[in-house]
Amino acid sequence: xxxxxxxxxxxxxxxxxxxxxxxxxxxxxxxxxxxxxxxxxxxxxxxxxxxxxxxxxxxxxxxxxxxxxxxxxxxxxxxxxxxxxxxxxxxxxxxxxxxxxx
Amino acid sequence: xxxxxxxxxxxxxxxxxxxxxxxxxxxxxxxxxxxxxxxxxxxxxxxxxxxxxxxxxxxxxxxxxxxxxxxxxxxxxxxxxxxxxxxxxxxxxxxxxxxxxxxxxxxxxxxxxxxxxxxxxxxxxxxxxxxxxxxxxxxxxxxxxxxxxxxxxxxxxxxxxxxxxxxxxxxxxxxxxxxxxxxxxxxxxxxxxxxxxxxxxxxxxxxxxxxxxxxxxxxxxxxxxxxxxxxxxxxxxxxxxxxxxxxxxxxxxxxxxxxxxxxxxxxxxxxxxxxxxxxxxxxxxxxxxxxxxxxxxxxxxxxxxxxxxxxxxxxxxxxxxxxxxxxxxxxxxxxxxxxxxxxxxxxxxxxxxxxxxxxxxxxxxxxxxxxxxxxxxxxxxxxxxxxxxxxxxxxxxxxxxxxxxxxxxxxxxxxxxxxxxxxxxxxxxxxxxxxxxxxxxxxxxxxxxxxxxxxxxxxxxxxxxxxxxxxxxxxxxxxxxxxxxxxxxxxxxxxxxxxxxxxxxxxxxxxxxxxxxxxxxxxxxxxxxxxxxxxxxxxxxxxxxxxxxxxxxxxxxxxxxxxxxxxxxxxxxxxxxxxxxxxxxxxxxxxxxxxxxxxxxxxxxxxxxxxxxxxxxxxxxxxxxxxxxx
Numbered sequence: 001x002x003x004x005x006x007x008x009x010x011x012x013x014x015x016x017x018x019x020x021x022x023x024x025x026x027x028x029x030x031x032x033x034x035x036x037x038x039x040x041x042x043x044x045x046x047x048x049x050x051x052x053x054x055x056x057x058x059x060x061x062x063x064x065x066x067x068x069x070x071x072x073x074x075x076x077x078x079x080x081x082x083x084x085x086x087x088x089x090x091x092x093x094x095x096x097x098x099x100x101x102x
Numbered sequence: 103x104x105x106x107x108x109x110x111x112x113x114x115x116x117x118x119x120x121x122x123x124x125x126x127x128x129x130x131x132x133x134x135x136x137x138x139x140x141x142x143x144x145x146x147x148x149x150x151x152x153x154x155x156x157x158x159x160x161x162x163x164x165x166x167x168x169x170x171x172x173x174x175x176x177x178x179x180x181x182x183x184x185x186x187x188x189x190x191x192x193x194x195x196x197x198x199x200x201x202x203x204x205x206x207x208x209x210x211x212x213x214x215x216x217x218x219x220x221x222x223x224x225x226x227x228x229x230x231x232x233x234x235x236x237x238x239x240x241x242x243x244x245x246x247x248x249x250x251x252x253x254x255x256x257x258x259x260x261x262x263x264x265x266x267x268x269x270x271x272x273x274x275x276x277x278x279x280x281x282x283x284x285x286x287x288x289x290x291x292x293x294x295x296x297x298x299x300x301x302x303x304x305x306x307x308x309x310x311x312x313x314x315x316x317x318x319x320x321x322x323x324x325x326x327x328x329x330x331x332x333x334x335x336x337x338x339x340x341x342x343x344x345x346x347x348x349x350x351x352x353x354x355x356x357x358x359x360x361x362x363x364x365x366x367x368x369x370x371x372x373x374x375x376x377x378x379x380x381x382x383x384x385x386x387x388x389x390x391x392x393x394x395x396x397x398x399x400x401x402x403x404x405x406x407x408x409x410x411x412x413x414x415x416x417x418x419x420x421x422x423x424x425x426x427x428x429x430x431x432x433x434x435x436x437x438x439x440x441x442x443x444x445x446x447x448x449x450x451x452x453x454x455x456x457x458x459x460x461x462x463x464x465x466x467x468x469x470x471x472x473x474x475x476x477x478x479x480x481x482x483x484x485x486x487x488x489x490x491x492x493x494x495x496x497x498x499x500x501x502x503x504x505x506x507x508x509x510x511x512x513x514x515x516x517x518x519x520x521x522x523x524x525x526x527x528x529x530x531x532x533x534x535x536x537x538x539x540x541x542x543x544x545x546x547x548x549x550x551x552x553x554x555x556x557x558x559x560x561x562x563x564x565x566x567x568x569x570x571x572x573x574x575x576x577x578x579x580x581x582x583x584x585x586x587x588x589x590x591x592x593x594x595x596x597x598x599x600x601x602x603x604x605x606x607x608x609x610x611x612x613x614x615x616x617x618x619x620x621x622x623x624x625x626x627x628x629x630x631x632x633x634x635x636x637x638x639x640x641x642x643x644x645x646x647x648x649x650x651x652x653x654x655x656x657x658x659x660x661x662x663x664x665x666x667x668x669x670x671x672x673x674x675x676x677x678x679x680x681x682x683x684x685x686x687x688x689x690x691x692x693x694x695x696x697x698x699x700x701x702x703x704x705x706x707x708x709x710x711x712x713x714x715x716x717x718x719x720x721x722x723x724x725x726x727x728x729x730x731x732x
Contacts, residue, residue: 024715034710096710101709 004095009050016043030085030094034078103154104165104373106147107184111233113144117226125219137222138205141229145198155191160219162241163187163234165597166239182727185239188596192437192584193236195443197669200361201229202501203563207452208353210559211459215351221261224408225357228254236369241290241300244370248286249332250277251363271349278343282333286370289326292319306376313380320380327374330382330389331367335421335683338395338587342661344418345402348410352455355410360417360451368424369442372597373434379431379598385516389429391512396422398659400531404538405656408465409454412539416448416491416656419528423507428473430517432510433597434590439503441589445574446490446500453484456560457543467539472548479561482542485570488540488572492533495618501573504529506580513606522613526620534625541632577659579604580614 016039017028023036045064052060089096106509119141125133155165171185186194205225212221238244294300296319297308313320331337347359358364371378378385396419404416420443427436458465460477474481490500508529512522521622570691574605578589590599633638642648654660706713 021715021719025712025719097711098709101707 002051004052006050010047013043013047013050016040016046028093028095030082030092034075034082037078038071038075041067041074089101103150103268104160104167104186106671107165107167107186107237108169109147110151110198111184111230111237113140113147114226114230114233116140116508118223118230120217121223121226125223130213130218130535133222134209134221137219137226138202138209138310140226141202141205141525144229144233145202147271148194148198149187151701153189154377155186159595160186160560168313168684172491177298178300180240180242181598182243183239184238185302188593189369189437190236190596191473192441192593194233196441197229197232197236199447200444200448200567201232201357202355203566204353204361204448205450206559207356207563208351208453210557211353211455212351217261221258221351224257224261225354228258228400229401232366235366235585239302241302241305243295244373245287245290246304248330248688249283249357251366252276252283252334255279255347255358258354259347261350261354261490265349266311266321267383268349269345269502271343274680275343275347278340280334282330282340284325289323289330292323292326297339299350302373309377309380315380316382320353320377321504324374324381327370327377329691331370333367333390334370335364335367336426337367337391337421338398338417339661340666341395342417342658344656345411345414348414349406352410352451352458355414356448358449358456359414364417364421365424365440368421368428368436371425371428372437373723375428375433375597378428382516384677385431387427389426389511389516389521392422392425392427392429393521393528394422395419396426396528397524397531400528401655402534402658403535405652405680407459407467409470409543410451410465410469411460412467413447413454413536415452416532416535417443419532420447420491423504423525423528425509426521427507428509429520430514430600431598432507432514432600434593435503435506435600437593437597438589439507442490442499442503442571442574442585445567446487446498446571449487449564449571452560452564452567453487454481456480456564459560460554461550461551464550467542469549470543471550472544473550473552474544476548477556479558481562483564484544485540485605486568486571488536492536493529493621494533494625495614495621498572500571501578501618501621502578504573505614505617506578508617509580509610510600512613513520513602513610515601515603515604526585526617529617530620530624530627533621537625538632541629545633580610580729584648587700619639620701691710 011093019038020036020043023039024082027033027036027047028059045067046069048060048063049058085097086092112530117136120136121128123132125136130135134445155163165186166183168181170182172180172182205222206227208221212218215221216569231247231254233247235244235247235251238247238297256272259275260269262268263272286438286504290300293305293309297305297312299305299308302683309320309323333340345361346366348355350359378388398420399415399422403419403464406412406415420439423438424439427433427439457473457477459472460473460480461470464470488497492498493501495501508522508525509626511517511525512519579586657663706717
């Protein structure tokens, strides 16, 4: 079975990361921003997996487990913040939160 | 017992720490016990040390104790170290003993004051600093104590800080003494750079080896130290702060501005006497400063109506005597007068305080009058103090100490007939202003009703000090009265004897009689002026010349006015016209740049989360780019 070249995996990770980043920058709905952050995290995770298989080491997969845990924690905090935002602002528009600037 | 020496300054400091930390929560009796008790314990330790010093003197009559090395830089390693010899023993005796009596007095005097524990905290800090000053074995530690007592003086003059005038008096005292302290600091730098040490004893031996007598360097050093002494001891030309310092509570005036701190200048000169001996011209200056100050303050004392200001001018004048003694090389006479003066002047201030408190904080002597019957203990003790201050012959200690100075100002090798005349005129003035105060306050028609009877803790210190004011002179009897100079002999292990010219030595008895007659006639003259011929005195003062002279003397010879015109106003004027100068441009520019930076940065704080995310992404990209490409 022919292995996928490393460069393909890394390019895919890069593309996913850029997609996520541009989503964070252009989206206004805060839930979509959270989705995009997840995509960026998974892009980073993919890069770890690819690198791990390239070096034939388990470290990359260990790191991916870490990232998964971190993402779960981050989503729980993020969703709590989203709820708070919705309660106080009656909207999911992230830009509406700019009234909080000091 | 000598090992306990460090406890003497440490105990008052410990009292200060306790009072400063928990003083607000202590009850009044507890604060009094801590405040007076720490100084009392210190006095007990002092007595133990003194008994051993007198009984089994240490080798060379010197005991040195190093607590720890303060700092060590190259060859310069001043220590926290104490040096006990006859001179510092006399000083710590006066400080702890008189200090304890004044603390005891204060426990009753200040009882209604809301700053009770704060008062004792400052007083303990003062006693600790003063003990450090006199026990220090190097000039750096001495300077620490020197500044410590200055700080406490400032804090205690402005103790009743809600009155703006008191704050002003405190600042004035601080700033004027600062002028002297700056000179003294420069003197220390000079000594250190030239002789490479600040250990007082090493300094003295090296100065003798390195510098010939009368050369420029010891003169400069002695002059600079004299500057510090003049500031602290309120001598000409820096005497203006002391009369205003009377704004503080009366025990403060007794302890700091009469008995101890103001004599620190006398101590400094006596301690560095070797240096002054190398500079005969500066010694002459010391004598002249003393003589001029004692006359000037004597005249001013004659015209005051505030009882405490009379005593303040009298203190300036008596320290003038001590300076005159130091200036003619009569070291032991100066220190003897210091000790006796501490007794009777503390007594007079405490007596004045008990009058002031009895009359609900009345300072004006002309509103007192006839208090003899109402305050008998105060009257008799005050009379003892006044007698000692006026040097009434034979029965008061002041006679023995002051007569010794007046005599040696003539008879010693550096003395002169003019110093003797100044001393005599000063003695006349002293008994005049002193008994003017006594007659106006205690005799004549009663003008006021004493509302408070002074209690035990006020009367006891008065009685003890009165006994000392009368009897302490007997430890140093002059030639004509049996020649028993115990005190001078005791001090000679630390200070050289005055060199009496043999040609003049025979006249001592005659001179003692003259000064005794002068002192008594001063009392008689003022009796005529204030009691017998009041109307004549009134006419004299109200004549145009008399009024002018009165105003001039009342204002302390116009020194305040002079300094105001000469220094204050030009300075304020310069400050006003120099409000926006080139240098300010720099500081204004800094402020402007900061303001611009603040605006730019606060603009970036938009509140849009996307901007922040973009900023982070760009930043990360830049850093990764730097790592990859550079």
